[in-house]
Amino acid sequence: MxxxxxxxxxxxxxxxxxxxxxxxxxxxxxxxxxxxxxxxxxxxxxxxxxxxxxxxxxxxxxxxxxxxxxxxxxxxxxxxxxxxxxxxxxxxxxxxxxxxxxxxxxxxxxxxxxxxxxxxxxxxxxxxxxxxxxxxxxxxxxxxxxxxxxxxxxxxxxxxxxxxxxxxxxxxxREKTKIAVTAATAGRIYDPGVTDSANMGAAMAQSAYETLRIYFRDSGTSPGDYDLILTGDLATVGHGLVRQLFAADGRPLGENYRDCGMLLYGPEQDVHAGASGCGCSAAVLCADVLPALAAGRLKTVLFCGTGALMSPTSANQGESIPGICHLVRLEGGR
Amino acid sequence: MKLNRTEYRSLYQKASPSSPSLRNVPAAFVTGGAICALGQALKTLFLQAGLTEQSAAAAVSCALIFLGVALTAARLFEKLAKWAGAGTLVPITGFANAIAAPAMEFKTEGFVLGTCVKMFSIAGPVLTFGISASVLYGLILWLAGGAA
Missing domain, CATH: 3.40.47.40 (Stage V sporulation protein AD)
Structure with missing residues (x-):
């Protein structure tokens, strides 16, 4: 380690x-x-x-x-x-x-x-x-x-x-299987001042961007080195913001950047910006990503869980929403 | 990229879709108007049945509240509101829904601590302001009446 x-x-x-x-x-x-x-x-x-x-x-x-x-x-x-x-x-x-x-x-x-x-x-x-x-x-x-x-x-x-x-x-x-956890980055809290609890994607997008940026710096890698960079759950608003933030840095994220909040439901299911909740990224990971890693369809994945750490009390008191993002690197097809 | 809060706000506000008012406003207008028309029809009916103007108005309120609660209990109100938005929420049917929905929802925490405590959790402010305004109006009327 x-x-x-x-x-x-x-x-x-x-x-x-x-x-x-x-x-x-x-x-x-x-x-x-x-x-x-x-x-x-x-x-x-x-x-x-x-x-x-x-x-x-x-x-x-x-x-x-x-x-x-x-x-x-x-x-x-x-x-x-x-x-x-x-x-x-x-x-x-x-x-x-x-x-x-x-x-x-x-x-x-x-x-x-x-x-x-x-x-x-x-x-x-x-x-x-x-x-x-x-x-x-x-x-x-x-x-x-x-x-x-x-x-x-x-x-x-x-x-x-x-x-x-x-x-x-x-x-x-501890013993070898087909999927390895090879690195992890614990996120810091970022609070860009979003007070609208109906816009959690915006509240969390900066955290996702910062954790990914820190991870790329620490690992000496870049977004193109991964089969899948998966945040969860920023949904359409936050996903778009992370793209914009990376694009402004001059290294735009490619098609390999996805978000769990946009994968769980279809467009006809009327979920507005997308899915959220602890179960969303957990289920997308367990139902879709880990099986694909085990089968070798994916080799390297950055799984980036994003959290909006507010409560109804803090929201009623007008507090802005602190966001967090933890990253785990998964490697498959071993 | 380092952004200050103002720069980030303008970025995310641009990225956040706004409500589709071109669809929402006509839907609310039609539904809200239909509820008001129903209220008017009921009032005419009650007046023809011999009720006084004041009693007919109260009976219309009661009937619409009953309708709102019945639709909520049948789990149809939310489906209608999904389409109609403020059209169902602003008339008195919305007030009925705001009391019936938490009363149903918090049944699992018991009749007293669940239903009775929580049923005013949304509509509470309406009652507070409504009762306060009534008291104030009554006081003014009493004072004005006393002076006359």
């Missing part, structure tokens, strides 16, 4: 053992629908409340990831998970039945990248043999906490994003 600037390079890589994605009805109808391990037919996952539904979804993702790796929960040294709900109840409650040492995370939509970064560091540093990284969000539980009741008729502006009902779980281990 080496550190240069803000980036940690895992000279002895940490490996992705398995992954799983679980999604809701709308996510099942999206372009990645068929690639999920399980789709809940009605978003309730057989539960009475939306919070319980999200917890159930997290349990299912963990179960799928463990069974795909054919390991028992006892083989997991540590689970790292988070979600959007107050006190991260979905992840903590999902851990009730699993009996695995658990560290709760809050990074908003950057939670999966944060979990991968920490999970890989724990293994690389010798503190763990196998870590389980988890991130979930549920449209209905997030709406009632952050915005309005589901049946309220108020409309959102075109820059707003749709919280994904989705969960992703990734198992990392």
């Amino acid at each position: 080496r550190r240069r600037g803000d980036t940690v390079f895992f000279d002895e890589p940490v490996w992705v053992e398995s992954c799983a994605a679980v999604g809701g009805k709308k996510e099942g109808e999206g372009p990645l629908g068929a690639r999920f391990d399980e789709i809940g037919p009605d978003n309730r996952f057989g539960q009475k409340t939306w919070e319980k539904a999200e917890k159930r979804m997290a349990e299912l993702a963990c179960t799928h990831a463990l069974s795909k790796a054919d390991v028992s929960p006892a083989a997991v040294t540590c689970a790292l998970g988070g979600d959007l709900l107050n006190q991260c109840i979905s992840s903590a409650f999902a851990m009730r039945g699993l009996g695995v040492p658990y560290l709760g995370l809050y990074g908003a939509c950057s939670t999966m990248a944060e979990g991968l970064l920490l999970g890989a560091a724990l293994i690389s540093g010798g503190f763990a043999d196998r870590t389980l990284c988890l991130a979930s969000s549920h449209f209905c539980s997030a709406e009632r906490q952050y915005r309005y009741p589901l049946e309220y008729g108020g409309q959102r502006p075109p820059s707003a994003q749709w919280t994904a009902t989705a969960c992703g779980a990734v198992l990392l281990r």
Whole structure:
């Protein structure tokens, strides 16, 4: 393990053992629908409340990831998970039945990248043999906490994003598999002064740009060296801004720059600027990117989780939105 | 590229799409107008049924509130509002929806702490200002009446 600037390079890589994605009805109808391990037919996952539904979804993702790796929960040294709900109840409650040492995370939509970064560091540093990284969000539980009741008729502006009902779980281990985690950059907070919580893409775009810029500096690489640079979730507004910021530096991002918020839903699904929520980047990673890395369709990927770290209280008090972006480098087809 | 907050604001405001007013405003006008026309029709009906002018106006409000709550309960209001925007939100139907929607949503936290506490979480300001204005108006009327 080496550190240069803000980036940690895992000279002895940490490996992705398995992954799983679980999604809701709308996510099942999206372009990645068929690639999920399980789709809940009605978003309730057989539960009475939306919070319980999200917890159930997290349990299912963990179960799928463990069974795909054919390991028992006892083989997991540590689970790292988070979600959007107050006190991260979905992840903590999902851990009730699993009996695995658990560290709760809050990074908003950057939670999966944060979990991968920490999970890989724990293994690389010798503190763990196998870590389980988890991130979930549920449209209905997030709406009632952050915005309005589901049946309220108020409309959102075109820059707003749709919280994904989705969960992703990734198992990392020390022994070699087909996908390696080879580097990670922990992001700094950037607050460009956006106070509109219906425009989170704008609030997070600068963080994504800065983390990528720092990573390219630390690694001595450039955007063209990667098959895929994937932010999540900036959606159309933030994705366009990151492009503009890099173009102004004289090194424009190519077709290899994508955003998870623009991949989860189709254009006809009426999600305005795109998807958001911890589950969005986690599910896109687990349903689409990691399988492509394992199959060798992708070789090098920069997975950059972006989080808007505001709360309804801070928004009501007129505070601007601090953004963060954590980057994880994944290499496949080994 | 290093941008200060003002430069960044002009960049993201340019990048953020604005609401499609050419589509939204006519839709709101048509729906809001239709609700008002319905209200007028109901008032005529109530007047013909023998209600006084004042009672007919109150009955129209009650009927439209009932309609708003019924559509919310049937999970149809939000679908209509998606198309109509302010057309359904500004008339009294929007007020009914603003109370019924949280009442339904927070049922899972119990009747008292969920439904009863949360049902005014959106419409609360309307009631506060409405009641305050009524008291003030009453006071002025009383004072003016007293002086006369």
